[in-house]
Amino acid sequence: MSQPRAIIPGATYLLTRRVLRRHFLLRPDSAITQLIIYTLAVSARRHGILVHALCVMSTHLHLVVTDTQGQLPRFLQQFHRLVALGTKVLRAWEGPMWAPGAASVVHLTTRDALVEKIAYTLANPVTAGLVQHAHEWPGAKTRADELGSGALHAKRPEAYFNPKNPQWPEEAALPITLPPSVQTIDADNFRRAITYKLEQYEQQARATAERNRYKFLGAARAYEVSPYERATSIEPLRELNPTFAVGRGHTEERKAAIASRHAFQIAYRQSLQHWRDGVRSAVFPAGTWWMHVFHGAVVNDGELVAA
Template structure:
C-alpha cells in the first residue's frame, strides 16, 4: 500500500512530475509552452495555488506553490491531465504521457528551504548544461522577476472544447515569509540568489568544456541514455537543517500511526463518529464519508499567506 500523503492548508511545496520513460515529450516549442502555461493558469486558479516558480524541462516539470487549501493533489491531477491530453493530440500520440510513479512533492519547512528550492528549480536548465543563462531557455518558466505580473494565456484552440475559457490568467506571487520587504526588494533578493547560483554552476563546469552551442530541442520520443537509479528515495522534506527535518519526519510518523489506527477501525465497520482521521488526510477525506480532525494551529511547513495576498480565485 502506498503511504498516504499528509497535506495541510498553507504549506509551501516543491512539486515535480516526469514523463513516461523520461521521453522528451515536453520539448520546448510555441505549442508546448502555450499548453503548459494555459493548464498552469487553469489549475492554479481553480485550486487556489499561489505559484512561486515553474520550469518546464524537456521531460519533467518543476513547480513551487503555496497551497492555500490543501488542494495540491487536485491541482496536480488537473494540471497533468490537461497537459497530457493536449500534448498527446499535439504530437499525434496515445497512451501514457506521464510516468506511473505519480508526482513527487517536497514540503519546504523554512525560508532556507524555500530559497534553495526556488533557486534550484529556476536553474534546472543551467544545471543540466542545456543553456548558460535562464534567458536562453526556450521552455515555459516562471521566475522571481515575474512575481506580481499577470500571466494571460489564450486557449490553444486545437486541443480544448468550448467548456474551457478563451483566456486563462494567474499571477505568480513571492513566497510567504518576506512581508517586511517590498515586492521589488524580494524580487531583487531572489534574482540575486539565482545569479549567484548560476555563476557557481558555470564555474564548476570543466575548463576544457567546448564553447556552448545554442540549445537544440531533442526529438519528442527520444529519452536520456543514462539509467534511472531505482534505489534513490524521494525526499519528503527540505530545510537545510537536519534537526528540523528529523522533527518533520517524527511529525509524519505520528500522522501515519494515527491514520493506520483509524483506518483499521474504519475497515472493521466502526461507526463513522468513532473514526476521526488525522488532519492532513487527503484521499479518504475526498473519496469516503470519513471525519478528519481540524488542522493544528501550528505545524512545520505551514506559512500564513502574505497580508496583501488573497488566495487565487477561479476565473
C-alpha cells in the same frame, strides 16, 4: 502500500513530474509553452493554488506552489491530465505520457527551503547543460524578479480544448505570487536571496562544463530537438523520495518535520484500522484527505478537509 501524506491548507511545495522514459515530449516550442501556461492557470485558479516558480524542461517540469485550500491532489490530477491530453494531440502521441508513479511532492517548511527550491527550479536548464543563463531557456518558466508582481498569459490552445465549453476561457492569466509566508515588506530581500542562489547554481554549472570540456546545447538546438527522441545521458537512480525540505543546516527543523510526519502516519494508521474494523466514527488526524473526500471520514475533532 504507500505512506499516507498530510494535505494541509496553506502548505508550500516543490512539485516535479517526469515524462515517460525521458522522451522530449515537452520540447520548449510555442505550442507546448502555450499549453502548459494555459492549463496551469486554469487548474490553479480552480483549486486555489498559488504559483511561485515554474520551469518546464523537455523531459520533466518543476513547480513551486502553495495549496491554499487543501486541494493539491485535485489540482495535480487536473493539471497533469490536461497537459497529457493536450500533448498527445500536439505530438500525435499514443499511450501514456507521464512516467509511472505519482508526482514528487516536497513540502517546503522554512524560508531557506523556499529560496533553495525556487532557485533550483529556475536554474534547471543551466544545471542540465542546456543554456548558460536561466533567462535564456525558451520554454515555459518564471524569473526571480517576477515573484509577487509578474504574470504569465496564454490564449486557449486550439488543440483539445472546445471553445464552446465555458470552463475553457479564451485567455488565462497566471499570477506569479510571493509565498504567503513571505511578508510584502520583505519581498525584495526574498527575491535577492533567490537571485543570489540562482547565480551560484549557474556558476557551478558553468564551472562543471569548463572542467569537463563540454559546451552548452543552446536555446536554438533545444527548441529544435525531436520530441520523439529520448535523453541518453546517464541518470542516477533515485534512492530517496523526500517528502519535505528544511534547507541546509536546519537540524532542529528537520527533527521537528520528521516527528510531525511520523505522528501523522501513526495516527492515520490507527484510525484506518478502526475504520476497517467497522468503526465509522473513527477520527482521522488533521491533513487526512482521501478518506474524507471519498469516504466521508471525520478529521480531527470534526474539522473536515475541504472537498
